[in-house]
Amino acid sequence: MVLDAMNLRPRASLRRVLDDLGATLLAVVHGDVDRVAELGGIVVHDPLEEQELPRHALVLGVGLRDVGEIVLLLDSLGRHGAAGLVLRAPVPSGLAEAATRSGVAVLALTPGATWAQLSALLRSLLAEDLGDAGAETLGGMPSGDLFALANAIAALIDAPVTIEDRSSRVLAFSGRQDESDPSRVETILGRQVPERYTRLLVERGVFRELYRSDRPVYIPPLIEGLILPRVAVAVRAGDEVLGSIWASVGGPLSADRTQAFSDASRLAALHMLALRAGADVARRLRTDLVSTALEGGPGTREALDRLGLGEQPLVVLALGLERAGDDAALVSERQRLADGLAMHLSAVHPRSAAALVGHVAYGLVPVRDTEAAVRVATDFLDRVGDRVHAVIGIGPVAEGTSDLASARASADRALRVLRAGTNGGRSVARLEDVHVEALVLELRDLVAARGDRPTGPVARLFAYDEEHNTNLVATLRAWLDCFGDVIAAAATLYVHPNTFRYRLRRLSEVGGIDLTDPEARFAAMLQLRVVSPAKLAT
Template sequence: MSTHPARGLSRVLEDFGPTLLDLVHGDPSAAAELGGVGIHDPHDEQHYPERAVVLGVGVHGAEETARLMRRLTGPGAAALVVRAPVDAAALEAVAAETGIALLTLTRGASWAQLAAMLRTLLSEGDVGEAGGQTLGGVPSGDLFALANAIATLLDAPVTIEDRRSRILAFSGRQDEADPARVASILARRVPERYLRVHEEHGVFRKLYRSERPVHIPPPTLGDEAALPRVAIAVRAGDEILGSVWAALREPLTQEREEAFQEAAKLVALHMLRHRAGADAENRLRADLVTTALEGGSGAVAALGRLGLADEPLLVLALGLEPAAGEDHAHVTAERQRLTSALAVHLMAVQPRSAVALLGDVAYALLPVPDDPAFARERAVQVATDFLQRTGDRTGAVVGIGSVAPEPAALARSRTNADRALRVLFSGRVARRVAAIGDVSIDALLIEMRDLAVANRDELSGPIARLAAYDRSHNSHLVETLRAWLDAFGDVIAASASVFVHPNTFRYRIRRVAEVGQIDLRDPSERFAAMLQLRLMGLCD
């Protein structure tokens, strides 16, 4: 259960509208807690969280919008967002019929930014126990609620920014500010042209050196009209966490300036709590994923807390092969980066998935249909798309386990994902993604090699005799036998593969039979020779 208040549609509109969102139809106060964010794709299978806010990217016109709203009644969506403007009158009856709220996204706003901001707002505290922690009367870590509280104190729209001038949260009433503030909200960061002006005038130097609010005159950029700003640094001891900015139409009174200074201390506590909460949630999620993967008595409870109970799952294992001489710290950071990227990627294609970095491998629990063949195909496609987006330079590979229809089978799915990952690392297959069903023989051969090493088994029989003869006579009998077996006994093809004349090859294959004391007409002896040769190849 969430440790934060319910995330309803009214809260979304309070925080993001009218700068980003406008309500066209629907009663936001009547909606229950929202379950997450979904992105509409007409060309792919859709998996929406219950009571989702669905982003209708590329949906235009009243007819297309109405058709989508009717389709969304099946999954139980709470709201649909489309790009403004829309024909409100034409969609009023559909909104009443479906009970789905219709919102519009401001022109120029980014769908990606809206999705990220909605997920930040709606997913806080999804993993964990209930609680009622507050700081200064504001839910702990809720930066949007804090921004609104400070805006009320100062009677001015407020933003909370990090050290890189990225917008972490903003208050309502941003439409009362200037185009520069609106552009910052839409881009989720302060535009470069304004940052350059602030740097030229030493604004950040003054801001980070002062304990008090810093008054900043409106920047002069051509004909753009801007309001004066007042900003204050947010500190935790000697560490600068970020800053709070207010756009002023009237100068602050002494009383409000002191309130602003006190508010900055509260922002620091919330930012630290927000950061610590994210770290704690990541640790908790990793613990829950670990418990689920073990498949023991706690797996069902762990899957329940992850929201993955009572459905088939499949384990993906993401591994990174470090380059020779690569710095350990760099590899560790790259693994963490890839884990975060995989979590974001899976959130888009399957919001109910869970990802955690356990040791050197990132494991993902992916909900799949109860059809092993289709589930494997879907997982391979998802993993392939992810690796294509990360690029070849990362050296990452993904092993895919077997479908786990119940929690007890998750441990087996993880084992199979690890087996597929090991095959990929061995270089036996020229691919970056492999399901265990596609590489099971290669995995079995690697495990047989391990067993032979563990038992200290030595090469014996015909292959041992051929290898010893090659070493003492500088001949190529093992190579000849391998080529002959690979070519199914086709002398012409086999001789071409080792670049010798067919007659020479026929002579060598006769010597193989004589020296190795092997009957090449016997299927059992041929199979035993092929198996030993494969195992030798693994040891090369």
């Protein structure tokens, strides 16, 4: 399991980790901790799973005690370029030679310290937030720390609170939630106010009153499941409502606590804006880096290094919605999908990167074969479900920076075929899977750009159908698509085979086409696929 996702700046070195954590948690047992300039990630060793390790990973050897097993692991980690292996103290003897041979430092986790504590501290040290968030405070609390704010508000008004966004998703909550009622507990566990409660609140006009008022609103326990009253206040940034704060109370707040609750909403707005601004800046930076990497220009190597993807093979994923458009719902859906893809990739493969570039969400996945990328893409779409009609095109493996631009182009070509719906219902495809369909679409582009029109027998059939309201072109298309099988072709047009045979003879006479000539058949099929009007060239 990989604990850290993609970072946009250089990571801490193993030496810095030891200096920051000190001897209270980690001690060096074997190896050179200065060999690696920067750590590539934190990985929990799982003996039952074949893991993708980022280069220069620090591996947590949870539960490892057998010397033979540890020696084999050190040799494997050395081949993968890992920086270090953490074992529970006391570390077994007999590992010095293996540590030297593999080049992997062996560290000891102090007795009494938990692996959860270590992983949390390591994640904190390796987190690369834009700016020094720890040095910036708002109202005496770290900027963006909504949980600290929730606890502070709960102390001010002596009641458990939740901070929620406009969609009633719980962003943070205070302690003492056990003092509330079952509906609050259900909300906390699901990190979302249950739909039945939000629907009742909407029907009773609670949200309308809440968002119109700049003062806290008292909500009596008139709704089934609400045993305790609520007091809520909107969180605003100017005219924009960012969310709300909800307190579970025993009765109306006093004047002083009402004022404190109202003041807290203004402080919450600053914290929520700080979170949003930080997320937006990080997202824009990630988008710029991914876009630069995919262009294949002189900035590609630097962009990949900043994404943590330098010097390794990559596969490009191109994720898009089947339906095109620029309305607000589609724009929002594309961004949600891009964020979901980024989260999915970071969980499945260390040091992956994803960003929305234009109307397509691109993923850079450090794998050595496209089959693995297909599995990743398929798993993501399975998780998304049928509510969103999305498709993913996959490019070939890019072995170097010079290959990325062509890999992206291949992924885009596969994506276009999937969007066009000419691929037999696939949702994931490599270019090699849909190469012919891609060529047909590109031929259509060329024909459209030149303004070409059908010629020869096909042109005569189009003209005859237009003048006499017949179906000779459809008959020819069905016959060609069914490889000359009259019974099957007649069934596609819902006519009797004898009627179909008559139409075949008629189209041969009208169009002057010899259906026994393979060249004539190929020419007709090509024109019907590429040159004919769009409504017939599906």
